[in-house]
Amino acid sequence: MSVIRGARERARTEVTAAIKEEARRQLAAEGAARLSLRAVARELGMASSALYRYFPSRDDLLTALIIDAYDAVGAAAEEALAATEGAAPADRWIGVCRALRDWAVDHPHEYGLVYGSPVPGYAAPQDTVASAARGALSLIAVVRDARRDGVLGPPQGRPLAGEVRDDLAALGSELVPELPVPTVAALVAAWAQVFGLVSFEVFGQFNGVVGARGPFFDQSAAALAAQVGLAPADGAAVLPAK
Amino acid sequence: MSVIRGARERARTEVTAAIKEEARRQLAAEGAARLSLRAVARELGMASSALYRYFPSRDDLLTALIIDAYDAVGAAAEEALAATEGAAPADRWIGVCRALRDWAVDHPHEYGLVYGSPVPGYAAPQDTVASAARGALSLIAVVRDARRDGVLGPPQGRPLAGEVRDDLAALGSELVPELPVPTVAALVAAWAQVFGLVSFEVFGQFNGVVGARGPFFDQSAAALAAQVGLAPADGAAVLPAK
DNA sequence: GGAAAAGCAAGAGCGGTGCTCTCGTTGTTG
DNA sequence: CAACAACGAGAGCACCGCTCTTGCTTTTCC
Numbered sequence A, B: 001m002s003v004i005r006g007a008r009e010r011a012r013t014e015v016t017a018a019i020k021e022e023a024r025r026q027l028a029a030e031g032a033a034r035l036s037l038r039a040v041a042r043e044l045g046m047a048s049s050a051l052y053r054y055f056p057s058r059d060d061l062l063t064a065l066i067i068d069a070y071d072a073v074g075a076a077a078e079e080a081l082a083a084t085e086g087a088a089p090a091d092r093w094i095g096v097c098r099a100l101r102d103w104a105v106d107h108p109h110e111y112g113l114v115y116g117s118p119v120p121g122y123a124a125p126q127d128t129v130a131s132a133a134r135g136a137l138s139l140i141a142v143v144r145d146a147r148r149d150g151v152l153g154p155p156q157g158r159p160l161a162g163e164v165r166d167d168l169a170a171l172g173s174e175l176v177p178e179l180p181v182p183t184v185a186a187l188v189a190a191w192a193q194v195f196g197l198v199s200f201e202v203f204g205q206f207n208g209v210v211g212a213r214g215p216f217f218d219q220s221a222a223a224l225a226a227q228v229g230l231a232p233a234d235g236a237a238v239l240p241a242k
Numbered sequence C: 001g002g003a004a005a006a007g008c009a010a011g012a013g014c015g016g017t018g019c020t021c022t023c024g025t026t027g028t029t030g
Numbered sequence D: 001c002a003a004c005a006a007c008g009a010g011a012g013c014a015c016c017g018c019t020c021t022t023g024c025t026t027t028t029c030c
Helices: A007-030 A037-044 A059-082 A089-106 A110-114 A131-150 A162-174 A181-202 A213-228 B005-030 B037-044 B058-083 B089-104 B108-113 B129-148 B161-175 B181-202 B213-228
Strands: none
Touching: A007 A037, A007 A059, A007 A110, A007 A181, A037 A059, A037 A089, A037 A162, A059 A089, A059 A110, A059 B108, A089 A110, A089 A213, A089 B037, A089 B129, A110 A181, A110 B181, A131 A181, A131 B129, A162 A181, A162 B213, A181 A213, A181 B213, A213 B181, B005 B037, B005 B058, B005 B108, B005 B213, B037 B058, B058 B089, B058 B108, B089 B108, B089 B181, B089 B213, B108 B181, B161 B181, B181 B213
C-alpha cells in the first residue's frame, strides 16, 4: 500500500507535495482569492499546463488544501486533548478551544478557507467531511470522558423543544449514545459558538471592540464549558492564563 | 443635499443603482468570487470601461455591496427590535436573533460577503463600520431596555479576569455605560456566538448534523439570552415557534 | 450666447487568469 | 524490444481587471 514502486510514482508524490506546499505558501501569504495556478507553476519552474496532470482544476487544488487545513486544525485539537488527559474537564475543554483558536489566529487564510464562506461552487462535500469532523470530535471527547468519569453535570438552558429533541436524539444515538440528549444539543450549539468567537476574532469583527482577545476567548470558552455541563474546577479562582 | 440638480447627476445615481442591482443579482446567483465587472457591464449593455466611471475598481463595487448587506441585515434586526417592543426581553432577544438568522439564510452569499472570510485585501475598514454596527446595536438595545425596565438579571459565568474586565469596561463606558461590565462581556460573547450558529448553518457545517435548523437555532438563542441575563418568560413552557 | 471645462461612453489594448489541445519525450510493462 | 501510458512544454482560447485614448455631450463660466 504505502510502498513506492517506481521512480515515476515516487516523483509523482513528490511533485504533488511540492505543488501543495507552494500553493499553501501563496494561500497563507495572499489568501485564497489570489491563489493562482500559474503562479504556483511559475514558482516551481514548470509549465502551467503540466500542473493539470496533478490537479484537474484550481478547485481541486483548493479542495486538497481545505482537507489539509481541516486535518491541521483537527490535529491541533487532538494534541490539546491528549495533552490535557486527566485534567479537570472544564480545563480540558478550554484547552481544546484554545488550540482551535490559536491555530486559527496563526493561519487566518487557511482558517477562512474552511470556516469562512465556501469559495468554490459549494464543492467538495464528501471528501472533506471525515477531516472536518476531527475538530468537533475532540470537543465531544472532552464531554464523553467527563461523562465516563461521572463528573458531567446537566447542561444549562431550558428543556428541549420536541422537534429539536427528536432530531438530536437521532444524531446522538449514532455518535455518542452515552450522552443525554440535552447535552448533545448544548454540545452542538457550543461547537458552533466556539467558532463564532474564533471567526469574529480572525475575520476582524472584534477590531476596535475587544482588545484582550486571548483572555476574552478563554473567558467565553469557560462559559461554554459550563453551558454543556462541565463544572469548573472549584479550587481555581480564575483559569490560568496561557 | 438630496436635491438632484441636473440630468447628469440624476443619470449618475440611476446608473450607479443599476450597477449595484445587477451586481447584487450576480452575487446572489454565483457568489462573490464569480462576480465579474465585465459581466455586469455586458448585462447592462454598456462597455466595461464605462463602468469604471462609477466604481474605480472591483473591490470598490464589492465594498459598496458589503455596506448594503450590512445595512440590510441591520435593518432586519432593527425591524425585529421594533416589532417586539414591550415583549419579554428574552423573547425580544430571540426575535432579533431570528431576524438575523432568517436574513442570512435568505441571502447566503451576501451574508458570506460580510461575515465570511474577508475577500479583498482586507479592504474597507472605515466606511463599513457604521453599517456593520447596526446588527450588534439591536442586540444591545434589547439588553439596555431590559436594564431600563429593571428586569435584567446577572449574566451567567464566572467572575471576569482582570484584563478582560478592564478591557470591556472601557468599551462599555463609551457605548453602554449603564450596563454592568460582566453583562457587556457576556453580550459581546453572545454576539459572536449568535453569528457562529448562523455561519455554521449558512456555510453548511450543520449538513448532516442538525436537521431542524430553525427550532435548534431558537433553542440556542434562548440559551444565549439566559447567558446575558435575560430571564425567560416564566409563564411559557417553551418558546413559541415562529 | 459661445467658448472652455468637465463628465461620460466606447474601443483598443495590456498583462494576467483558468483551462484545453497537441506534440515530442520518457518511464513502465507485456 | 515494442507498445503503452504518463509526462512536460508550448501554443492558444476565452475571460478577467484595468488603463489609455478618442470622440461626444453636458455643465459652467465669461
